[in-house]
Amino acid sequence: MIRVLLVDDSEVTLQVLQRIFEKEPDIMVIGRAKNGNEAINLTSRLTPDIITMDINMPGLDGFVTTRKIMENTPVPIIIVSGIDDLDEIRASFHAVEAGALAVYRKPPAIDDPAFEDAAAELILAIRTYSEVKVIKRRSRHLPPKIPSTEPVLPPEKISKDIRVIVLGASTGGPQVVQEILMNLPSDFSLPMVLVQHMSPGFIEGLGLWLFESTGFKTCIPSEGDHLMPGVLYIAPDGKHTGITEDLRIIFSNDNPEHNLRPSVSYLFRTAALNIGNRVAGVLLTGMGRDGADELLLIRQKGGLTIIQDRESSFVYGMPGAAESLSAAMYSLSPKRISSILTSLSEGS
Structure with a gap:
């Protein structure tokens, strides 16, 4: 039985969430809080x-409450937020930075046509994230630890004429992408394209949060955009996003792949077929196997392939599926992924 604490200042939202979860035989709502202090107290008492x-x-607010819980009694937390206010969306990602695992849209009214999809999304999130092992987050008031140094891969082992980097991520992806970007140099010279599985309505906020927290330029592309050096392009909601031979963005409304649109598979496949041995594919933490077969295709075409290692992945589904196919040339932590991408940039 998964024991859930609901936190929201709206009684209507609490009732809707309770109705969604109480129908599931493996989920039990054990408490409801209407403000941060109540949430902290109930977390300590109800575990x-x-x-x-x-x-x-x-x-x-939810950001401060998340930070305090993660500093003292860490519990898996998912943010359930409105999508009509960009400032609220940005604050949601700051809560992710404080230790929350993911961001989801608040469900609409029960009679709304989108209700069933939103409810199913939240139920799946509860089942997925309740199994993630979380650890205490250090208080911002404590001096930071000196980061450990990891060896950089010898440049001669990765020297390739790479034109673009494609990345795919799902569960836990925003935190990992943030860490990778933070460890890239300011003169990083390659374009990158990312498919991040995410609840609809949050992609723009993700891009703003990544830019504000890392300084790396981000963009939600339009069809036909030419990829520019040193920019992370994030696939928009609802459209398969791919790359042409001349490094332009293409969109497709083809059927979902792995029940997803955009899918990592579509991005990786177009990159492999159109750019071949001049693409680097990076498959990060996530549930399922989206992108695994296509990462193998990139390798077969002569490109460079990387997966996030098991130790640092929130969920080892997507990288694990690629590993089982021998699709990856390297299995690395986020910091070492940054190192190898930096070497590619220096060689471009």
């Missing part, structure tokens, strides 16, 4: 398996 957290609340 839930997972928390759904609102952002805008009186007193302690």
Whole structure:
């Protein structure tokens, strides 16, 4: 039985969430909190398996509440946020930075046509993230630890004439992409294209958060955009996103792949077929196997292929599926992924 604590200052939202979860035989709502202080107290007293957290609340908001919980009694937390206010979306990603695992849209009214999809998305999130092992986050007021140094791969082992880097991520991806970007140099010279599985409505906020927290330029592309050096292009909601031979963005409304649109598979496949041995594919943490077969295709075409290692992955589904196919040339932590991408940039 998955024991859930609901946190939201809206009684209507609490009732809707309770109705969604109480129908599931393996999920039990053990408490409801309407503000941050209540959430902190109930977390300590009830020890839930997972928390759904609102952002805008009186007193302690969802960001501060998440940070305090993760510093003292860490529990898997997913943010359940509105998508109509960009500032709220950006605050949701700051809560991710504080330790929340993912961001999801608040479900619409029960009679809304989109309700069933939103409810199914939240149920799957509860089942997925309740199993993630979380650790205490250090307080911002404590001096940071000196980061450990990891050896950089010898440049001669990765010297390739790479024109573009394609990345795919799902569960836990935003935090990992943030870490990779933070460890890239300011003069990084290659374009990157990312498919991040995410609840609809949050991609623009993801891009803003990544830019604000890392300084790396991000962009939600339009069809036909030419890829520019040193920019991370993030696939928009609802459209398969790919790359042409002349490094332009293409969109497709083809059927979902792995029940997803955009899919990592579509991005990786177009990159492999159109760019061949001049593409680097990076498959990061995530549930399922989206992109695994296509990472193998990139390798077969002579490109460079990397997966995130098991130790650093939130969920080893996508990288693990690629590993089982021998699709990856390297299995690395996010920091070492940054190192190898930096070497590619220096050689371009």
